[in-house]
Amino acid sequence: MRKNILSNRVNFIKDSATLRLNDIGEQLRSKGADIINLSVGEPDFDTPKFIKDAAKKALDNGDTHYTPSLGKPRLRKVVAEKLKKDNNIDTSYENIIISAGAKHLIYMAINSIIDEGEEVVLLSPAWVSYEACVKIAGGRINWIKTNIEDQFQPTDIQDNINKKTKLIVLNSPNNPSGAVYSENTLKMIADLSIDYDFFVLSDEIYEKIIYDSKHISIASFDQMADRTITVNGLSKSYAMTGWRIGYASAPKIILDGMLKIQQHSISCAPSFVQEAAISAMSGPQDCVNEMVSEFKKRRDFLVDGLNSIGLRCLLPKGAFYLFVDISDFAEDANEFSEKMLKEGYLVMTPGDAFGPGFENYIRISYAVPIDKLKEAVKRIGNIIA
Ligand SMILES: Cc1ncc(COP(=O)(O)O)c(C=O)c1O
CATH class of the missing domain: 3.40.640.10 (Type I PLP-dependent aspartate aminotransferase-like (Major domain))
Incomplete structure (x- = not known):
């Protein structure tokens, strides 16, 4: 069998950072753990109906x-x-x-x-x-x-x-x-x-x-x-x-x-x-406004919640993530994320995934329902107390 099967271009690319922690999370979930995934990069809302209807109509019209x-x-x-x-x-x-x-x-x-x-x-x-x-x-x-x-x-x-x-x-x-x-x-x-x-x-x-x-x-x-x-x-x-x-x-x-x-x-x-x-x-843009106002509620809740348990973060002005400095609690973000996963069943993304200089940060997504965010803050608080 030939050596060097993969091209250098592919070898230079890192695996997705969240993959390893997600794998551990999935293993724990299969054993019955109540995992809360705070690494999600997509809105947890359904696509608005009028958009789905347009796609269905196009399919029915043979637009394939x-x-x-x-x-x-x-x-x-x-x-x-x-x-x-x-x-x-x-x-x-x-x-x-x-x-x-x-x-x-x-x-x-x-x-x-x-x-x-x-x-x-x-x-x-x-x-x-x-x-x-x-x-x-x-x-x-x-x-x-x-x-x-x-x-x-x-x-x-x-x-x-x-x-x-x-x-x-x-x-x-x-x-x-x-x-x-x-x-x-x-x-x-x-x-x-x-x-x-x-x-x-x-x-x-x-x-x-x-x-x-x-x-x-x-x-x-x-x-x-x-x-x-x-x-x-x-x-x-x-x-x-x-x-x-x-x-x-x-x-x-x-x-x-x-x-x-x-x-x-x-x-x-x-x-x-x-x-x-x-x-x-x-079409009408109310669906966007509704989603954004829900994200805003979650953002405000999460920033207050994390700051109240001593995790420092800014109030972000956009997107649906918090980027949190964890240097008071762990040597680095990988160690912190692994602890959160194993002890709190929480999946988060370590900051080193996002380039140099953020080894002490974690990314927390709030594209997650607010009751889960409340539970997540409680669990983080218990672990770092
Ligand atoms: C900053 C940024 N750009 C682009 C994308 C990809 O978007 P799309 O689903 O349109 O490929 C993402 C998805 O996570 C993103 O966070």
């Missing part, structure tokens, strides 16, 4: 075949209108590509731009898949750490940017920190992008899950639509993670690159799901 690789023209138009109206982005139908989720769009964008050895700036803490996508492309990561003292807003980026930087990945509202980047922060990054001539990949998947704050798209700043790939999707806003549908607006040359990868990988996003997306984006 390939669509153009860029996506259905009607959906691309709805997306372009949305980006103009909600996000103030100067884009058009020709700049829109639809795909099977934001993740695949991020994968395609990075692989379209980055060659072997080229530099990508990631701001830690960062969602786990950016690192993997850059490594698959052969790129080099320049990690820039953000800090809890600055509410996880990037500040001293300038000293770490150089002429080799080709791309920076932004994610606001942020997974895992919950930070929402301010207008000043985004303006500072936009100015650097123009001065140093690098591109911006702006992952805005949590755009609508935001509390008492305003989401700003960096592509809305002067000259930035020509140097930004704005990625978004329906997974989080409409509780549609399993449907696999997302969209991006990109400069034409990058869009053409992404299109080539899409043509030779997944061909197109599922046809009837594209109809569901048209309906979700053009």
